[in-house]
Amino acid sequence: HAQLARMTTFQLGGVAERLVQPSSIRELAETIALGRRRGWPTRILGHGSNLLLRDRVLPGLTIRLDRRGFGTLRAQGYEVTAGAGVSLSRLIGFCVGRGFHGLEGLVGIPAAVGGALRNNAGGRDVTIAERLSSVTLLNRDGDVVTLPRGELSFGYRSSSFAESVILEAVFRLERGVREEALQRCRDHFQRKRADQPLAERSAGCIFRNPPGDFAGRLVETAGLKGLRIGRAEISPLHGNFIVAHRGARSDDVLRLIDHVRERVANVHGVWLELEIEVW
Ligand code: EPU
Numbered sequence: 001h002a003q004l005a006r007m008t009t010f011q012l013g014g015v016a017e018r019l020v021q022p023s024s025i026r027e028l029a030e031t032i033a034l035g036r037r038r039g040w041p042t043r044i045l046g047h048g049s050n051l052l053l054r055d056r057v058l059p060g061l062t063i064r065l066d067r068r069g070f071g072t073l074r075a076q077g078y079e080v081t082a083g084a085g086v087s088l089s090r091l092i093g094f095c096v097g098r099g100f101h102g103l104e105g106l107v108g109i110p111a112a113v114g115g116a117l118r119n120n121a122g123g124r125d126v127t128i129a130e131r132l133s134s135v136t137l138l139n140r141d142g143d144v145v146t147l148p149r150g151e152l153s154f155g156y157r158s159s160s161f162a163e164s165v166i167l168e169a170v171f172r173l174e175r176g177v178r179e180e181a182l183q184r185c186r187d188h189f190q191r192k193r194a195d196q197p198l199a200e201r202s203a204g205c206i207f208r209n210p211p212g213d214f215a216g217r218l219v220e221t222a223g224l225k226g227l228r229i230g231r232a233e234i235s236p237l238h239g240n241f242i243v244a245h246r247g248a249r250s251d252d253v254l255r256l257i258d259h260v261r262e263r264v265a266n267v268h269g270v271w272l273e274l275e276i277e278v279w
Contacts, residue, residue, distance in 0.1 A: 004053055007045060007064060009110050010203050012250040013053020013279075016062040023069035025167060029142050032165070035061040043279060044165055046115030047087060050203055052278045055250045065114055065165075072168055075100070078175060079133060083168045084114030088121075088128075091171075096185060101176030102131045104184040108192040109204070114166040120154040123188075129154035133172040137164040157208060157275060197235045200243040206257060207240055207272040215272055216240035219260055222267040229256045254278070 002019035005011050018040070022028040035042040041060035045051075070085035073094050080100065082091045088111050092103050105126030109116065116128045117135065129149075136146045140163045153160040192198060207215035219225065219239030226236045230252030235241035242253055257274070265271050 001057065002062075004045075004048075004058060004062065008048030008051050008053060008203070009201065010048075010052055010244050010250075010253070011201050012055075012244055012248060012253065014056045014058065014250075016058045017060060019062045019064060021064045021066060021068065025069075025138065025144060027069070028063065028065070028165065028167075029138055031061070031063055032138070033142060044114070046084065046112035047110060049110040049112075050115060050119055050121075050276050052203055052253055052276055053250060054254070054279065058279055065112070070114070070167065078173045080171050080173060081168055082113045082171065084112060084166045086113045087111070088113065088116055092185065095171075095173055096178065096181040099176050099178040099181060100173035101181045101184070102173040103128075103171065104181055104188055107185045107188040108196075108198060113169055117166055117169055118159050118161055119157050120159050121157070123192075127154065129159070131171045131173065133170040135161075135169045136167045137161065138167055139164045195238055197237045197241050197243050200235070200241075201245075201248075202235070202241050202243045203276045205238075205240040205275050206242050207260075208275040210270050210272065213270070214240075215275075218264050218268050218270060218272070222260075222263050224260055224263060227256070227259070229259065232256045234260065 001015040004016050005013050020031045022031055043062050045062055045064040066085040070083035072081055072083035073086055074081050088106050088109050095103055105123050109121050111121050120127050120129050122128055132149045134146055134148045139145055209215050216239040224234050225239050227234045231245040231248035232252035233243050235243050242256055261272050
């Protein structure tokens with residue numbers, strides 16, 4: 001039983017029944033095949049930045065892709081190849097250091113490349129899919145395939161990867177000036193830090209923005225900012241963040257989510273959909 005909480009940005013939740021951290025594609029494929037033969041529910045964990053784990057033993061197989069086995073990072077011309085386990089901050093640092101620009105808008109997102117692609121992570125100005133050139137996947141049949149951007153589809157915090165596992169991706173950047181790219185990163189980070197509780201334990205935005213509106217605005221105008229249940233709190237800074245204070249339980253966050261949904265539905269007539277995953 002491996003502790004999973006420290007593998008997520010919320011740092012909440014229980015243990016995994018089985019945790020495997022494969023160090024190669026082959027080991028990953030064999031692990032998935034074994035899980036299928038045994039009928040174990042299988043989940044792929046990246047950097048756990050958009051995830052709430054319940055206070056329980058997570059049944060089945062949890063496969064964590066990290067830098068060790070999936071940490072490729074290399075440039076060829078203005079194309080950068082990054083493994084699924086590479087953090088966005090490392091990828092951005094690598095690009096900016098070479099004066100390549102295009103990914104600066106993703107600064108401050110604590111995801112790994114694999115998870116960021118699966119959710120099409122981003123901000124208002126940019127999503128990760130916009131710079132994508134191709135993705136290499138392990139598909140359901142256990143084959144490694146590379147698909148160009150044109151064969152993939154992305155939406156608002158969604159993608160078409162379904163049951164495939166993202167192994168690595170190629171991003172097409174543009175030539176720029178290193179100092180300018182660095183300055184854009186600083187500006188993005190400062191703006192984000194002013195609006196979002198980046199230094200606290202959270203999973204980023206909890207709810208998807210409903211069409212034509214903003215979950216954070218709905219939560220704020222329902223008078224919920226700063227509300228606490230147990231040791232979980234709706235961030236006074238941003239209404240769409242729940243922060244976990246020392247001693248928080250996953251259940252505190254779940255109860256707060258239920259409370260917010262009911263209150264926002266009563267006040268605004270909108271049912272907020274989760275943006276994070278709950279395992
Ligand atoms: N707003 C409020 N009260 C709040 C928060 C926001 O009234 O407490 C208002 C703001 O004044 C603004 C609007 O809502 O008019 C939008 O707010 P913000 O610019 O903070 O953006 P967001 O829609 O809340 C989205 C993404 C973030 C991303 C930011 C910045 C979603 C659910 N969230 O937030 O992504 O960082 O844009 O680009 O789409 C995440 O995915 O985890 C995440 C944090």
